[in-house]
Amino acid sequence: MRGSGRFLTAGVLLPLFFLLLTVIYTAAAFDIRAQFSGDGEIGPRTIPLLAAVCMYAALLWVIVQELRKPPEDPVADEEAGEGGLLRPLGVTVATAAYILLFAPLGYVISTLLFVAALFAIFQFETRRPLRFVLAAAGVTAVFYGLFAGIFGVRLPGLLGGLL
Amino acid sequence: MDMFLTLSGGFAALLDWTVLAFMISGFLIGTFFGAMPGLTSVLAIALLLPITYSIDVVPALVMCSSIFMAGMYSGSITATTINIPGAPSSMMTAVEGNQLMRKGFGANALGHAALGSMIGGSLGALLLMAFMPVAAEISLLIRTPGKFSLVLFALAVIVIVDKGNIAKGIVATLLGIMLATVGIDVLQPIPRFNFGTETLVEGIDIMPLVIGAFAVSEVLIQAQSWDGGLSRTLAKAKDLKILRRDFIPPLSEIRAIGFLAYIRSAIIGYGIGILPGAGGSMAAFVSYAVARSGSKKPEEYGKGSREGIAAAESANNAMCGGAFVPMLMFGIPGDPTTAIVLGVLVINGLQPGPRLLENQADLLAPMLASLFISALVLIPLTLWLLGPYFVRIVSIPKGLLYSSIAVVALVGSYVATYSVFQMFLALIFGVLAYFMRRQNYSTVSLLLGFILGPDLEQYLRRSLSLNDGNPMVFLTNPDSLFFLGLTAVAVYLILFRRPRRTA
Numbered sequence: 001m002r003g004s005g006r007f008l009t010a011g012v013l014l015p016l017f018f019l020l021l022t023v024i025y026t027a028a029a030f031d032i033r034a035q036f037s038g039d040g041e042i043g044p045r046t047i048p049l050l051a052a053v054c055m056y057a058a059l060l061w062v063i064v065q066e067l068r069k070p071p072e073d074p075v076a077d078e079e080a081g082e083g084g085l086l087r088p089l090g091v092t093v094a095t096a097a098y099i100l101l102f103a104p105l106g107y108v109i110s111t112l113l114f115v116a117a118l119f120a121i122f123q124f125e126t127r128r129p130l131r132f133v134l135a136a137a138g139v140t141a142v143f144y145g146l147f148a149g150i151f152g153v154r155l156p157g158l159l160g161g162l163l
Numbered sequence: 164m165d166m167f168l169t170l171s172g173g174f175a176a177l178l179d180w181t182v183l184a185f186m187i188s189g190f191l192i193g194t195f196f197g198a199m200p201g202l203t204s205v206l207a208i209a210l211l212l213p214i215t216y217s218i219d220v221v222p223a224l225v226m227c228s229s230i231f232m233a234g235m236y237s238g239s240i241t242a243t244t245i246n247i248p249g250a251p252s253s254m255m256t257a258v259e260g261n262q263l264m265r266k267g268f269g270a271n272a273l274g275h276a277a278l279g280s281m282i283g284g285s286l287g288a289l290l291l292m293a294f295m296p297v298a299a300e301i302s303l304l305i306r307t308p309g310k311f312s313l314v315l316f317a318l319a320v321i322v323i324v325d326k327g328n329i330a331k332g333i334v335a336t337l338l339g340i341m342l343a344t345v346g347i348d349v350l351q352p353i354p355r356f357n358f359g360t361e362t363l364v365e366g367i368d369i370m371p372l373v374i375g376a377f378a379v380s381e382v383l384i385q386a387q388s389w390d391g392g393l394s395r396t397l398a399k400a401k402d403l404k405i406l407r408r409d410f411i412p413p414l415s416e417i418r419a420i421g422f423l424a425y426i427r428s429a430i431i432g433y434g435i436g437i438l439p440g441a442g443g444s445m446a447a448f449v450s451y452a453v454a455r456s457g458s459k460k461p462e463e464y465g466k467g468s469r470e471g472i473a474a475a476e477s478a479n480n481a482m483c484g485g486a487f488v489p490m491l492m493f494g495i496p497g498d499p500t501t502a503i504v505l506g507v508l509v510i511n512g513l514q515p516g517p518r519l520l521e522n523q524a525d526l527l528a529p530m531l532a533s534l535f536i537s538a539l540v541l542i543p544l545t546l547w548l549l550g551p552y553f554v555r556i557v558s559i560p561k562g563l564l565y566s567s568i569a570v571v572a573l574v575g576s577y578v579a580t581y582s583v584f585q586m587f588l589a590l591i592f593g594v595l596a597y598f599m600r601r602q603n604y605s606t607v608s609l610l611l612g613f614i615l616g617p618d619l620e621q622y623l624r625r626s627l628s629l630n631d632g633n634p635m636v637f638l639t640n641p642d643s644l645f646f647l648g649l650t651a652v653a654v655y656l657i658l659f660r661r662p663r664r665t666a
Contacts, residue, residue: 014602018334025341028356035351041628044348044355047620048341055337061330087386091569092594095379098573099586107574114573115566121386124562135563143570151217153578 011066015059022059026052090121107148107155111140170292173528177536182222186533189226190541193233198241198249198553199564202381204234205499209377210568212370212506213575220511224530227504228483232284232537233545234500235443235480239276239472240553243269244405252443252482255451255475262467270409270550271416275472277546278412279425283477284538286429287436287484292531295491299517302492307629309642310493311622314615316650317439317495321611323657324445331604339612340619342367349621362584369506371576371588372613376606377499378572379593382565384600405551412469420473424454432478436485439497439611443479450478480538487534491515491527495615499607502614510579 029052032045098114105113115136119125125132147153177183189211196207207230215223238250243260256276263272305313322332345356346366357363431453432446454474455464464471487504489495494515496502508515513523520527576589596606626643630636637643 010598011602014598014604015334018338022341025356028358032348032353032355035353041632042624044351044353047623048344048355051337051340051344055334055341058330058333058337062334065330084387088383088597091383091386092590095569095573095590095593096587099583099590102573102577102586103583111570111574115570118566118569119562122562122565124560124566139563139567139570143567143574146571147574147578151214151578153217153574154581155574155577 009066011069012063015062015066018055019059022052022055087121091118094118094121103156106157107144108140111143112136115139169524170295170528170531172525173530173532174536176221176525176529177225177532182225182529185218185222185226186229186537187541189229189533190233190537190545193230194237194240194545194549196230197234197237199559200241200247200249202564203250204230205503206377206381206568207234208500208503209373210571210575212373212503212510213578215507215510216579220507220513220526221529223507223511224504224527225533227500227507228530228534229537229541231483231486231500231504232480232534233541235483236277236280236284236476236538236542239280239476240273243272243276244553250443252447252479253475254444255447256472258465259468259471259475262465263469263472266467268409268467270405270407271412272467272469272472273405273546273550274410274412275416275420275469276476277410277542278417279428279473279476280480281538281542282425283429283432284480284483284542285535286426286477287433287481288531288535288538289484290429290433290481291484291487291534294488295520295531298488298492299520302517305493305642306640307622308626308636308640309646311619311626312637312643312646312650313493314495314619314622316646316653317489317497318612318615318619319650320439320653320657321497321608323654325605325608326657328603328605329658331602332608335599335604335606335608336612339609339614340616342372343613343616344620349617350624367588367613368579368585369509369613370579371585372592372610373503373506374572374576374589375592375594376596376610378568379589380596380600380606382569382572383593383597385561385565405553407547407551410546410550416469420470424470425473425477428454428474428477429481432481433485435478436482437488437497439489439495442486442498443482446478446482447475450474483534483538487531491520492517494618496611499610502607502610505614 025048029045029048032043032048034043034045037043094114094117097117098110101110101113116132119132119136125135144155148155177186192207192211193204196202197204208227211223211226211230234250235252238248238253239256239260240249242248242253242257243264246257246261246264248254248257260269260272260276263269318336322336323329325332343366345363346354347364348355354364428450431450432443435442435446435449451471451474454470455461455468458464458468458470460468460470463469486497486501489497490501490505492515494505496505505515508519513519513526573586573589576585577583579585596609599606599609626636627634637647
């Protein structure tokens with residue numbers, strides 16, 4: 001983990017990601033043009049630029065702290081590392097798919113599929129298919145009742161409301 | 164006096180069956196979320212936020228305050244019964260309550276926790292109602308440079324309160340401020356950081372940020388840390404026998420604690436609630452430490468002290484009242500719950516501040532009344548009715564629970580604008596918050612930076628604009644100087660003062 005490996009820990013990668021965001025933010029801040037400016041007035045780009053400068057300093061502080069930290073316990077690393085990331089990754093992919101399918105498939109089918117995917121990830125009733133299906137249908141129906149029934153929200157129908 | 168009468172009139176609004184139903188359902192939701200380890204009342208209110216688009220502001224606010232009060236109290240349930248605090252603010256209750264549970268006095272410990280919460284919560288709500296008119300008068304005196312320094316004070320305290328992670332706290336707060344700059348400028352009609360798209364011209368709504376940072380990230384965290392361990396503990400706890408009659412603490416025990424001890428803890432909790440970033444955990448801890456240092460029976464602490472439970476629970480519930488003061492007066496939320504309540508106000512077109520209290524106190528009064536009734540009536544009533552079944556209720560399978568939370572969070576983020584884009588934003592913020600939480604970046608600082616950022620910018624620019632760009636205005640203006648001094652004192656007390664060593 002010495003040398004370049006230390007730069008690849010999550011503790012350093014996240015501030016590096018923030019650094020990248022701040023660089024894009026700074027570049028965009030220079031594109032802001034004030035519509036008018038009076039005496040002593042600071043323009044609409046000043047605070048963003050000030051925030052960006054502070055962000056660079058704070059990120060530098062964080063990165064130095066992370067590099068000075070003693071190496072983490074490899075066992076704990078493994079538990080919280082790649083193996084542990086599979087389920088959150090599964091939830092993220094399922095959620096992204098749900099959002100993409102929400103309008104075209106409508107609330108009922110997309111939610112049923114989403115809940116089934118989450119049940120599978122959280123290993124809920126996976127050994128009892130009937131209960132699995134009933135529970136997924138139950139969750140879909142309960143929240144349909146809550147949003148559409150009680151709060152009168154128009155949820156998308158099948159094929160974007162065509163059916 | 165008029166305002167006090169209006170605030171008292173909030174109790175009449177609770178007689179409306181719809182408002183009453185929202186208060187009771189909010190309390191039950193808050194109890195469940197507060198008692199369930201891993202879930203918090205903040206998450207419950209975050210999930211409620213989209214629903215506030217579909218209901219009136221009064222029931223929405225009433226529901227928020229009952230969730231807040233219930234969530235603060237119900238953390239003591241699992242803290243006592245299975246030694247896992249349902250909420251961080253119940254840490255001290257877990258220390259004492261579970262010891263009593265092991266000695267066979269679990270129901271008695273739950274009774275003391277409920278009594279402490281009831282007294283503390285009620286006193287906190289009363290103090291809020293009593294001092295609100297005075298606070299409104301004071302806040303009218305603060306001018307623009309003072310408001311800037313006040314926001315700066317709030318942000319500084321929020322960052323330094325987490326002493327071990329100041330750099331990460333600054334990063335999270337700045338990230339929130341930077342996100343808040345997306346959209347139309349606070350003083351001029353020009354778009355910023357929209358990257359040529361129309362979707363970002365209106366800026367980023369608070370809702371996907373709240374849903375992402377508190378709900379989606381929680382589902383991801385739970386997905387990562389998922390195991391059967393807690394389920395097994397809860398399954399074992401199902402066999403616990405708890406009888407209703409044991410919930411009522413004997414008068415002799417209450418006398419031994421002393422009514423003044425409850426009042427002192429409530430005042431500590433209320434005072435800490437007013438401070439930005441402090442929250443229920445600090446209120447409970449400070450009150451517990453004060454009670455312990457002045458106790459006639461210090462040897463009982465750590466072995467099942469009823470006095471310790473009373474001090475911690477009175478303080479954390481009284482904190483709820485205090486936390487509303489800066490949010491309602493200045494629009495400066497001190498904790499995530501009041502930050503989301505601020506979101507509810509803004510969604511409904513209400514701007515917090517003294518003018519809101521002057522002109523629309525009738526909308527806020529039911530919320531304050533709900534805070535009081537939740538503490539005084541619903542806490543003991545819920546304990547009496549549901550107490551024996553509490554552990555069974557929180558034994559709900561996690562797979563079912565988190566799948567349901569994910570559906571409510573995502574459909575909820577769609578509800579506000581009927582836009583799938585908001586759902587995507589919630590997911591993006593959720594993934595970002597997940598990585599931030601894993602690396603100990605505070606998502607509360609992120610949210611408060613997002614909420615307070617526009618105020619900070621607006622007050623700074625206005626102050627400088629009115630004073631020919633002279634920054635000395637912040638030192639020559641008395642209220643600004645006061646808040647800058649307060650910031651310096653807070654920084655000194657939290658960061659530099661060494662704790663006194665006791666023999």
